[in-house]
Amino acid sequence: MNNAVNFLIRSLTGKTIIRTIMVSYLIVNILLLLLLGLLSVRDSTTSLTKEITQSSYKMMEQAARGFSFNLEEATRPLALLAGHYSVHSMMNPGREMEVEGRIQHERNIADVAFGVSSLQSLVSDILLLGENGYVNNLDGRKSLRWDYPFIEQAWFKRAISGTPNKGFITLGLHKQDYYLGNNISKYNKPTLSIALPVKDYNRRPIGAVIANLDLERINGMFELNSYQNNESVFMIDNQQTIIVHKDVAAIGTKLDFADIELIYAGDSGSFVTELDGEETLVIFHPTAVQGWRMISTIPMSVISGQADSLRSKLIGFIYLCLLLNFLISILITIRISRPFGRFLSTLDKIGGDSIYVIANNYKYRELNMIGNKFKELVIRIETLVKQNYQSDIALKEVELKTLQSQINPHFLFNTLQLLQTEIVCGSTEESNQLVLSLSSLLRYSMKQSEETVELEQEIQNVRDYLYILNKKYDNRIDIEFRIPDESILKHGTIKLILQPLVENVFLHGFGENPQSAKITICVVGVKKGIMIAIKDNGRGIAKSRRQQLARQLNLRDFKPDGIGLFNVNQRIRLKFGADYGLKIRSKQGIFTTVYIVLPKA
Numbered sequence: 343m344n345n346a347v348n349f350l351i352r353s354l355t356g357k358t359i360i361r362t363i364m365v366s367y368l369i370v371n372i373l374l375l376l377l378l379g380l381l382s383v384r385d386s387t388t389s390l391t392k393e394i395t396q397s398s399y400k401m402m403e404q405a406a407r408g409f410s411f412n413l414e415e416a417t418r419p420l421a422l423l424a425g426h427y428s429v430h431s432m433m434n435p436g437r438e439m440e441v442e443g444r445i446q447h448e449r450n451i452a453d454v455a456f457g458v459s460s461l462q463s464l465v466s467d468i469l470l471l472g473e474n475g476y477v478n479n480l481d482g483r484k485s486l487r488w489d490y491p492f493i494e495q496a497w498f499k500r501a502i503s504g505t506p507n508k509g510f511i512t513l514g515l516h517k518q519d520y521y522l523g524n525n526i527s528k529y530n531k532p533t534l535s536i537a538l539p540v541k542d543y544n545r546r547p548i549g550a551v552i553a554n555l556d557l558e559r560i561n562g563m564f565e566l567n568s569y570q571n572n573e574s575v576f577m578i579d580n581q582q583t584i585i586v587h588k589d590v591a592a593i594g595t596k597l598d599f600a601d602i603e604l605i606y607a608g609d610s611g612s613f614v615t616e617l618d619g620e621e622t623l624v625i626f627h628p629t630a631v632q633g634w635r636m637i638s639t640i641p642m643s644v645i646s647g648q649a650d651s652l653r654s655k656l657i658g659f660i661y662l663c664l665l666l667n668f669l670i671s672i673l674i675t676i677r678i679s680r681p682f683g684r685f686l687s688t689l690d691k692i693g694g695d696s697i698y699v700i701a702n703n704y705k706y707r708e709l710n711m712i713g714n715k716f717k718e719l720v721i722r723i724e725t726l727v728k729q730n731y732q733s734d735i736a737l738k739e740v741e742l743k744t745l746q747s748q749i750n751p752h753f754l755f756n757t758l759q760l761l762q763t764e765i766v767c768g769s770t771e772e773s774n775q776l777v778l779s780l781s782s783l784l785r786y787s788m789k790q791s792e793e794t795v796e797l798e799q800e801i802q803n804v805r806d807y808l809y810i811l812n813k814k815y816d817n818r819i820d821i822e823f824r825i826p827d828e829s830i831l832k833h834g835t836i837k838l839i840l841q842p843l844v845e846n847v848f849l850h851g852f853g854e855n856p857q858s859a860k861i862t863i864c865v866v867g868v869k870k871g872i873m874i875a876i877k878d879n880g881r882g883i884a885k886s887r888r889q890q891l892a893r894q895l896n897l898r899d900f901k902p903d904g905i906g907l908f909n910v911n912q913r914i915r916l917k918f919g920a921d922y923g924l925k926i927r928s929k930q931g932i933f934t935t936v937y938i939v940l941p942k943a
Contacts, residue, residue, distance in 0.1 A: 851880025
């Protein structure tokens, strides 16, 4: 029993068939339970969303009707004043009028204005503006600035030149900066205006009657029946500008989000979008003014939050089902694990005095067949190992010499070409140093008797190589060596593994005309041994090419076009084993880093 329990514990902590069966059983059941829960929550959230949407539709439809009714009421005094004889007389630019006549007309206008101000609830003020400079309002100009240039304003020009729609012209938002500063309720605050032009007997506009609407009262109509405090109801015009909102600071700002064009796609509707970084339900409805839309926004978090009670019960049910599934899976696993434990116990005897293991009855026919086949396989493997051991060692030695001989001619060709250019263009002192560096490089690479050298020699070889190459580019290459612990350079390594990698930096990373180029070589000790990092800020390697190189580095029989990365990697692996070699990291257009991992030899 204890053996079965121990085997069960080992099976569940490692990647085994038993663990796979148990985990698969649990995952399938968990996914089904989660799917059931998600569908339930989604359906409840969807139903709640529909209910809220319908409620908002009704509220917005009621508010739209109220707004339309009040707007029609507001147009009546406009029509009354625009058609009044005294208004025409005061705005007529070519008519001379005596003082008595002007006083009488002003009284007539004041009488009409008194009736308008006592009956209107949506209109905060009415302006009577003529092109001849005539200015009046409901309180007889007491609150207006006399020097304000009304006829120069864009909204006035629109009032006298626009075409009435539904009996009036919409002027949109503008600031009431024409009131005196002591009129706190109106001065410099935004207003929404409608207008009717006043025309003479030739049907030519001579002025306009403009009604300023009370935005707070309009907003109160929208907010009165809102769903919750989290719901925001406001109005926008056909330019997506907010014209009515409970937040005064939002009035005049432009509403902008990803799916805003859907608002104008139909008369009314709803959709879910991201607004101010939060998923939000947006509901829209038309108004009495063409192009104006009523908008209602409700955060989806408010809607989904109402399903919390259902979610908590569902989570409790899922926990209970998970516990039952876990217990059932353990029982099934124990029944399967016992014969596997016996089979593995038999396999553990291999490697003792004899490899011939007598097969037992493992209860399952498949395990019995595997046991017999495994015994035959072990015998064959023992024979093959003895036959191939010596031939494999000889093959590695041949490959090692072949790879090394491929690198030397490639390096020599590039170095001689660089030296030729520097001797022609350089000074005597620099040419002498180049010759010394080249001779050191050639002497180092041509010593075929030395395959293993100190890391210090390999680093010095790269220093000489970079010195020559940097002269070619007028010392424009920023070269940096980082070796925190100099004692690490006393360890042994393979000769000529760094130079081909540095050469690749210039061929593929910097190109023929390097600009702001930098190469950094870092040597540090790591857990496995020694790591050498060669980093450049060149072109980098595309992701697809980098993945292709990674696959090629792991292919033993791959035949590369060049002699750089692949051959260096193969030399290291042939010498030290598969745990060592090259790794590449790169980001196209930013950097490339080649890591060489070596043992401390």
